[in-house]
Amino acid sequence: GAGVSQSPSNKVTEKGKDVELRCDPISGHTALYWYRQSLGQGLEFLIYFQGNSAPDKSGLPSDRFSAERTGGSVSTLTIQRTQQEDSAVYLCASSLAPTGTGNNEQFFGPGTRLTVL
Amino acid sequence: KNQVEQSPQSLIILEGKNCTLQCNYTVSPFSNLRWYKQDTGRGPVSLTIMTFSENTKSNGRYTATLDADTKQSSLHITASQLSDSASYICVVSENSGGYQKVTFGTGTKLQVIP
Numbered sequence: 001g002a003g004v005s006q007s008p009s010n011k012v013t014e015k016g017k018d019v020e021l022r023c024d025p026i027s028g029h030t031a032l033y034w035y036r037q038s039l040g041q042g043l044e045f046l047i048y049f050q051g052n053s054a055p056d057k058s059g060l061p062s063d064r065f066s067a068e069r070t071g072g073s074v075s076t077l078t079i080q081r082t083q084q085e086d087s088a089v090y091l092c093a094s095s096l097a098p099t100g101t102g103n104n105e106q107f108f109g110p111g112t113r114l115t116v117l
Numbered sequence: 118k119n120q121v122e123q124s125p126q127s128l129i130i131l132e133g134k135n136c137t138l139q140c141n142y143t144v145s146p147f148s149n150l151r152w153y154k155q156d157t158g159r160g161p162v163s164l165t166i167m168t169f170s171e172n173t174k175s176n177g178r179y180t181a182t183l184d185a186d187t188k189q190s191s192l193h194i195t196a197s198q199l200s201d202s203a204s205y206i207c208v209v210s211e212n213s214g215g216y217q218k219v220t221f222g223t224g225t226k227l228q229v230i231p
Binding site: 004105 | 151221
């Protein structure tokens with residue numbers, strides 16, 4: 001596929017369960033970002049990957065949140081012991097490179113809507 | 118703390134009319150500013166990008182302006198169409214430790230009605 005893909009598109013889980021969200025970035029994009037968007041709110045930065053390393057994970061709200069990226073491609077965002085306040089749309093984006101002006105455009109996936117009951 | 122503020126928060130206009138959305142930012146050091154369009158249930162899509170030296174940039178019926186001195190940007194939509202109904206997000210990039218950290222505005226929700 002040509003764009004960023006995310007799975008699942010929707011996830012309903014019970015409070016206290018762990019969830020894994022997946023992001024497949026555009027092939028060749030070295031930078032990958034995770035964001036969270038609560039209903040009616042702006043995008044909240046979570047973590048940034050350059051290759052397989054995460055130089056900026058300052059947005060992760062608690063130690064229940066973690067993310068990894070393997071092979072410089074697929075990334076997984078894991079939320080442990082989910083809470084109701086974790087309910088949101090989780091968006092992934094990738095960009096060709098993190099620096100420069102024209103090439104830092106972030107291409108977004110469709111998001112995963114997480115509902116914690 | 119870097120901030121990006123947008124106004125109005127929401128806007129309803131008649132099809133065919135023009136509108137202007139505002140963005141004020143405090144991000145520094147400034148690298149570039151993008152306007153994104155986010156349709157309901159989808160990820161944001163970039164409309165325009167402007168660097169420090171650019172005052173205006175057009176993309177079809179969308180025209181963005183930038184005043185880097187006052188740290189203000191606007192997005193003007195001409196002859197609005199029903200498909201313009203979406204959230205418009207102002208995103209400002211800074212040079213931070215070797216990569217461009219971005220700050221997102223909370224968006225303006227535009228509704229175009231027939």
